[in-house]
Amino acid sequence: MPDEIRGKLTIFLGYAAGVGKTYQMMEEAQELKRQGRDVVIGYFEPHGRRDTIAKTEGLEMVPRRRIDYRGSFFEEMDTDAILHRHPQICVVDEFPHTNVPGSARLKRWQDVQLLLDAGIDVLTTMNIQHLESLNDQIWQITGIRVRETIPDWVMQQADQVVMVDLTPRALLNRLARGVVYSQEKAQKALENFFQESTLVVLREMALRQTAHEVEIRQVDYDAPGFQPQPNYRDEAEPATGPSDRILILVTPEPSSAMLIRRGKRVADYLQADCFAVTVSRESDLGDLPSRDREAVERHLNFARNLHIETRVLQGHDVAKTLVEFAHLNGVTHIFLARPRPSQWPVISGRSLVQQVVHSARDMQVTIAADRANRSQLQPA
């Protein structure tokens, strides 16, 4: 069997429902069809939007799969049917969607991986608030913990990320005219994401993320060995300086998830290597109470899902073991979580943060923010 060339993924990125992602995706699909390409719709969520529905006219739709879950029927994308039909291009709406239990895969983006592996090009849509590494900032700004997330590496693997822009004012007008949601749903939306200041922040984040995605793809263009040269304005650190290596300390604390996201985001922007480790007396974490052990394993697993290499370090002294590992592995930068308030008063002896800061003499140490605190965007 000849090697299948992986399909190309195009993501239409927006910052809220109703900015026109699906519409623009369908326009592109129609244009591709006009050019004679074999295009099908794998999944489409009409939301009752007439303009968008009109844009699907003439495009072949692969019927959805009905799934029986606890006596109710749910409809999901029929990945097997699409693979069987094997079009050149497949349109898949709502990339971050979580499949109903009982589906072959947990997430729609995993279904899309299968299509791409089979050499099918995919056009898809998502909003910025679904990007994993921004999850805490989104929570901080909107007060909403987004559950359906896309790991950053999935977006990085896309061939194109396209910003679908609409001004917040125009979006609010559309919402008021009932273009986006039904009246009842619109009212609810206005209370959540759809406050103008929130929309402005989300939009700025989407613009900056798209700019970043455009920038990291610039390496792909020219000859092999091409490296982008960022605009260094200071000569103290040469442009070809030593590459960064980031080490994240994972603990049973819930803040570990936040730390992993933030560490990975910084590593991605600095194009640095990234590791996550935990320190335990036993290499199988056997010394920890079972709840802590499960929490650590969950966090390490979360890190691996974000494509971070993980390790369990065996040692009694957390700071000493961590810093030794860091020195041996050329780590330039350690990420620690903020201590819990109960861990603050350190009258005798130093806190973990201080121990690490003192022993990691030639490394930077970041104590990551707790972005759980909601900010005050609205006028009081």
Place this chain on the structure above:
Amino acid sequence: MPPVLRRRTPEELLEQVQAEEDYERRGRLKIFLGYASGVGKSFRMLDEGRRRHERGQDVVVGASQPKTTPEIETLLNKLEVIPLREVDGITVMDTPAILKRHPGVCLVDGLAYDNPPGSKHASRWQDVNELLEAGISVISSVNIQYIDELQERVFRITGKRVQQTVPRSFLNSADEIVVVDAPPEMSIVRSHDGSVDSASPAQKLSELREIALLLAADVVDRQLSSYLQRNGIPQTFGAQERIMVCITPRANGAPMVASGRRNADRFHGDLIVAYVRQPEITADDQAALERNLSIARAANAKIEILDGQDPIETLLKFAHEHGITQIFVGHSIREQWWERLTGTPLDRLIRGANDIDVRVFPH
């Protein structure tokens, strides 16, 4: 931490009322921003005109580009067009005719066009200002290559310079700005306005695309800041990374500032170097401080000299009021002032930083 609302003085309130009245009278300006010719700006502008016309707004086309496609032709046929005039072989927008017709909304393409010598305004974007002042709303489109302040950067990428430009301040004055973003590879791009500037290879177009997205993000950020200011809300969060490097006379400033610069560049964020003024300072320390500040200036950082009794509180207060997302501190600050304070100062800084990352640099 609840936001602190500052009571405004009567003068400030009067000024605000005046500004609001002027604003109410003025037309609204909306600009579609593209990274190259042929990405679909003109189409988006005319299509918005068509939709508004269909919703009952009084829309006219004041100026369109000479080069059209069948799709654009179709849109133009659906709208009332005020013809361009020709003066000394140069096409100009007929501003007097538009003012006389006084529509609700006027569509104006080709913002950067110069008017012939002897015209009331030197450039078309100034004609647009006149329309706005007359209470006519304007929808327009512009390509970043025509933004005056971007000339050098665009030249470094494309090797080309344009003669006629629009100042960045005009873009900032827009009520709404929309980025028209589509990679040149997309088929839809080729179908709207013809083809994207085919002379530029993909790498160059990609760099221009990045500039357009970041420019739009900056304009949006200004709008957000002014919204927060108008409503008396402190900016306690960041849509954009803002790095604050804290220096002292004895701090090893160079690596911290260099790292701050590099991180800010990679995140396309802001770099601020902050110093809390110390009461008694030796001549040696003063000289060391000057060295650190000049390193900061060389790195193009924004320098903030802060005053306050308690340096840590002063830094934290500034950081929380200015949307700082990362604080960089050196070990050395411990020897400077932390020893005078009760408790461990690093813990105090971290505890107070709360929703800001703290990065500690080795000495």
